[in-house]
Amino acid sequence: MNFDTLLLGVADGISYAGLLFLVSLGLTLIFGVLGVLNIAHGSLYALGGYVAASLSAFAMRHAFDATPWLFFSLVVAAMLVGLLMGLLLDVLLLRYFQKRDPVIQLLVTFAVFVIFEDVQKLIWGTSPYAAGEIVSRLGTVELFAVTYTVYQIMVIPGIALASYIGLNFFLKKTLWGKQTVALTHHREVAMAMGVNVKKIGALVFVLGAMLGALGGALAVPVSSLTPGMGAEMIVVSFTVVATAGLGQITGALITSLMIGLARSMAVYLLPEVDVAMPYIIMLLVLLLRPNGLFTVAQSRRI
Amino acid sequence: MKLGVFSVLSVLGLLAIGVAFPWTKTMLIIGLCYGLSALGVAIPARSGQVSFGHAMFACVAAYAVAFLARAFPLMDGVVLIVLATLVGTLFATVLGSFVVRYRGIFFGMLNLAVSMVIVALLGKLYELSGGTDGIRVPRPVFWGLVTERSEFETMLLFMSCGIALMAGWFYQRFTQSATGQALGGLKSNETRLEYLGISAHHILWVGYAWSGFFVSLAGAIFALAQGLVTPDMGAWTRSGELVFIMILGGSSHALGPFVGAAVFQAVKLFASAYMAGVWQMLLGFTLLAVIALAPEGIMGAWQTYRNRSGKGAQP
Numbered sequence: 216m217n218f219d220t221l222l223l224g225v226a227d228g229i230s231y232a233g234l235l236f237l238v239s240l241g242l243t244l245i246f247g248v249l250g251v252l253n254i255a256h257g258s259l260y261a262l263g264g265y266v267a268a269s270l271s272a273f274a275m276r277h278a279f280d281a282t283p284w285l286f287f288s289l290v291v292a293a294m295l296v297g298l299l300m301g302l303l304l305d306v307l308l309l310r311y312f313q314k315r316d317p318v319i320q321l322l323v324t325f326a327v328f329v330i331f332e333d334v335q336k337l338i339w340g341t342s343p344y345a346a347g348e349i350v351s352r353l354g355t356v357e358l359f360a361v362t363y364t365v366y367q368i369m370v371i372p373g374i375a376l377a378s379y380i381g382l383n384f385f386l387k388k389t390l391w392g393k394q395t396v397a398l399t400h401h402r403e404v405a406m407a408m409g410v411n412v413k414k415i416g417a418l419v420f421v422l423g424a425m426l427g428a429l430g431g432a433l434a435v436p437v438s439s440l441t442p443g444m445g446a447e448m449i450v451v452s453f454t455v456v457a458t459a460g461l462g463q464i465t466g467a468l469i470t471s472l473m474i475g476l477a478r479s480m481a482v483y484l485l486p487e488v489d490v491a492m493p494y495i496i497m498l499l500v501l502l503l504r505p506n507g508l509f510t511v512a513q514s515r516r517i
Numbered sequence: 518m519k520l521g522v523f524s525v526l527s528v529l530g531l532l533a534i535g536v537a538f539p540w541t542k543t544m545l546i547i548g549l550c551y552g553l554s555a556l557g558v559a560i561p562a563r564s565g566q567v568s569f570g571h572a573m574f575a576c577v578a579a580y581a582v583a584f585l586a587r588a589f590p591l592m593d594g595v596v597l598i599v600l601a602t603l604v605g606t607l608f609a610t611v612l613g614s615f616v617v618r619y620r621g622i623f624f625g626m627l628n629l630a631v632s633m634v635i636v637a638l639l640g641k642l643y644e645l646s647g648g649t650d651g652i653r654v655p656r657p658v659f660w661g662l663v664t665e666r667s668e669f670e671t672m673l674l675f676m677s678c679g680i681a682l683m684a685g686w687f688y689q690r691f692t693q694s695a696t697g698q699a700l701g702g703l704k705s706n707e708t709r710l711e712y713l714g715i716s717a718h719h720i721l722w723v724g725y726a727w728s729g730f731f732v733s734l735a736g737a738i739f740a741l742a743q744g745l746v747t748p749d750m751g752a753w754t755r756s757g758e759l760v761f762i763m764i765l766g767g768s769s770h771a772l773g774p775f776v777g778a779a780v781f782q783a784v785k786l787f788a789s790a791y792m793a794g795v796w797q798m799l800l801g802f803t804l805l806a807v808i809a810l811a812p813e814g815i816m817g818a819w820q821t822y823r824n825r826s827g828k829g830a831q832p
Contacts, residue, residue, distance in 0.1 A: 252622055312809075315808075319808055326805045327805075330797070330798045333797045446754060450629065454626070494630035494631070494634045494637075497627075
């Protein structure tokens with residue numbers, strides 16, 4: 216393996232890790248606050264992607280084809296999908312199935328996921344979608360001898376980092392954020408202290424859903440959309456969340472980077488196992504640290 | 518009517534359908550395999566541990582059938598099933614020693630991760646496994662007889678029915694046994710179970726091995742019935758379907774997973790005939806409806822109904 220391939224592997228890994236982190240962040244946020252492992256997060260990723268593809272195609276057709284507009288359409292698509300789906304999931308999980316077993320809640324999200332798999336096929340069909348325009352607009356950058364697109368090496372990781380910082384700011388500095396943290400510590404006590412649990416729950420669901428959809432929306436320009444992409448992403452982001460430790464935000468960032476890099480390196484070095492790489496890492500980590508890499512010692516939450 | 522008698526009668530009914538309408542035979546065998554697999558998934562689920570990767574045992578056993586049939590073309594189908602089930606069970610036992618250390622989401626996730634690794638490897642190692650196209654399994658000699666397709670399917674159907682009955686009987690006995698009761702105890706309070714001097718680790722391991730046995734057996738039969746094995750057999754969505762079937766039918770009685778499998782197959786058939794393309798959606802809504810209206814599944818709802826109407830509890 217020469218230096219160029221290594222560089223290419225790192226660049227691929229960072230770009231993939233950025234997407235992975237956005238999706239995992241939403242997943243781990245929802246889990247940390249509400250204790251629900253949300254399989255429907257995969258649908259959010261896919262829906263975010265499809266809506267973004269349609270919206271940016273719409274923008275191009277209607278004279279909003281300046282680069283900022285295209286970028287704006289991706290973000291707006293994610294916000295829209297996140298808002299609607301987040302509220303739907305909130306109503307389903309927190310209003311109707313709140314008192315059930317975690318496993319049953321997980322199955323509810325599985326049912327939602329399965330339903331939306333067909334919704335996507337009904338609306339967008341089974342042929343692949345792509346929206347590569349914005350990538351070629353933003354051009355490329357030279358890293359030593361390797362040419363790489365600005366979109367993949369700057370925009371995706373940049374947005375991922377911004378989301379990480381933004382979420383941390385929200386949780387630590389704002390009133391709603393602090394109430395969210397209080398909710399993760401103890402639901403009843405938080406309620407007794409006057410935290411509006413319903414409002415915060417809905418807020419967290421919408422935020423988490425937006426992050427998942429944003430991952431999908433940002434993925435559209437660099438990969439084509441096909442049915443089944445949600446299933447693949449949700450499983451990989453599960454491994455990130457479980458490897459990092461459930462509810463660990465900083466852990467998710469580091470683990471995404473680790474898994475992203477390992478996977479893209481495997482593409483060049485060990486192509487037989489590239490798809491299996493995240494799971495192999497997770498198995499190794501959980502063998503040594505059964506509750507995930509970054510979990511502080513505490514009683515089992517689920 | 519006792520549920521055991523009802524089970525025997527419904528198996529006879531299945532046989533009658535299979536003989537009267539030969540085109541239904543493959544479907545019936547596959548339905549029984551789904552039921553048998555879901556029965557396997559129900560065993561760790563008794564202890565509150567739901568696996569999202571159990572289809573991997575079916576996949577391992579099916580590939581064992583394919584590899585054995587390729588290496589020994591003259592091997593009898595029965596021997597193939599027995600050996601492949603052994604391979605799958607052995608794999609479950611080894612894997613079980615490791616995953617039973619985990620609970621809840623981690624248990625489900627680890628099973629999922631291992632199944633994903635297996636599916637990925639089977640899809641990638643083209644020379645060995647035929648990649649995503651899978652391996653064709655030619656119809657073997659069965660019970661020492663060289664058979665036509667139709668005869669072979671009839672024999673396989675009779676055998677699957679017999680196995681399903683025995684598995685159901687075993688499941689009922691197992692839930693009454695000390696191990697089975699301890700599994701239920703693990704769900705309600707693991708610490709107290711340990712105080713009683715019972716190793717939760719050991720109990721779950723035994724349960725896991727048995728569940729792997731059932732799913733492997735189903736996978737081996739499935740491979741012969743379908744004549745083709747593909748990595749898809751171990752996909753996580755397949756494992757999800759097994760959990761779905763178990764929840765749908767309910768695991769309070771061995772009949773549950775089979776009823777679940779029957780409803781599952783019926784929904785699939787109905788959807789493919791009248792609403793092609795939305796069968797997953799239909800399944801999703803069915804699952805939501807079952808979780809909302811009958812949390813203990815169809816069998817649970819039935820038993821509650823029986824008890825309420827004063828006809829006495831069923832074992």
